[in-house]
Amino acid sequence: AAGVIQSPRHLIKEKRETATLKCYPIPRHDTVYWYQQGPGQDPQFLISFYEKMQSDKGSIPDRFSAQQFSDYHSELNMSSLELGDSALYFCASSLGGTSGSGGETQYFGPGTRLLVL
Amino acid sequence: DQQVKQNSPSLSVQEGRISILNCDYTNSMFDYFLWYKKYPAEGPTFLISISSIKDKNEDGRFTVFLNKSAKHLSLHIVPSQPGDSAVYFCAASLAWGGSEKLVFGKGMKLTVNP
Numbered sequence: 001a002a003g004v005i006q007s008p009r010h011l012i013k014e015k016r017e018t019a020t021l022k023c024y025p026i027p028r029h030d031t032v033y034w035y036q037q038g039p040g041q042d043p044q045f046l047i048s049f050y051e052k053m054q055s056d057k058g059s060i061p062d063r064f065s066a067q068q069f070s071d072y073h074s075e076l077n078m079s080s081l082e083l084g085d086s087a088l089y090f091c092a093s094s095l096g097g098t099s100g101s102g103g104e105t106q107y108f109g110p111g112t113r114l115l116v117l
Numbered sequence: 118d119q120q121v122k123q124n125s126p127s128l129s130v131q132e133g134r135i136s137i138l139n140c141d142y143t144n145s146m147f148d149y150f151l152w153y154k155k156y157p158a159e160g161p162t163f164l165i166s167i168s169s170i171k172d173k174n175e176d177g178r179f180t181v182f183l184n185k186s187a188k189h190l191s192l193h194i195v196p197s198q199p200g201d202s203a204v205y206f207c208a209a210s211l212a213w214g215g216s217e218k219l220v221f222g223k224g225m226k227l228t229v230n231p
Contacts, residue, residue, distance in 0.1 A: 033219070042221035105163055106163070
């Protein structure tokens with residue numbers, strides 16, 4: 001079965017550069033979530049989109065922005081990169097979002113490992 | 118403040134025996150709980166979930182138990198297999214009327230010895 005696709009898988013950037021991470025959800029999934037996992041940490045929620053609208057926002061820095069496009073893929077744009085942004089970035093998708101249907105399982109992509117030098 | 122807690126960082130069991138992974142939560146509004154397995158350099162893989170209206174859900178070798186009054190859930194794997202060796206994350210969400218974002222525990226490394 002098709003899974004969540006993330007690109008690139010690995011990314012090396014210098015401080016103050018920008019980065020764009022892409023996420024392609026499972027077909028027919030309408031909700032996308034972004035999580036950041038630092039070394040030895042649990043994944044932390046950044047932001048989510050349902051039907052191309054932002055549905056929730058977590059601990060996402062102002063330097064980061066994201067959007068969901070008409071084909072439901074999502075991009076996380078990161079500017080003025082800092083050393084502390086080095087982490088694994090996961091995208092997850094689900095069907096139903098905040099529609100109130102309850103309990104929609106999120107399926108995760110393989111992640112993008114970002115290293116900021 | 119860690120709303121989902123996995124207090125044991127690691128567990129080692131013998132192949133064929135039962136593995137019991139525990140998870141506690143503090144937010145009584147959580148109503149949907151999930152377990153994910155994660156291998157190095159891969160994303161979390163969904164294992165099993167349970168809604169707060171249930172106290173048990175079983176899927177093959179995996180069973181999740183929920184004790185709402187104690188705000189505690191556990192994952193039982195029986196029989197354990199070496200391929201089960203991975204980091205296991207407990208996660209919770211506000212499925213009804215909430216954002217459905219997942220709040221994760223810090224994970225627990227399970228090692229199943231042949």
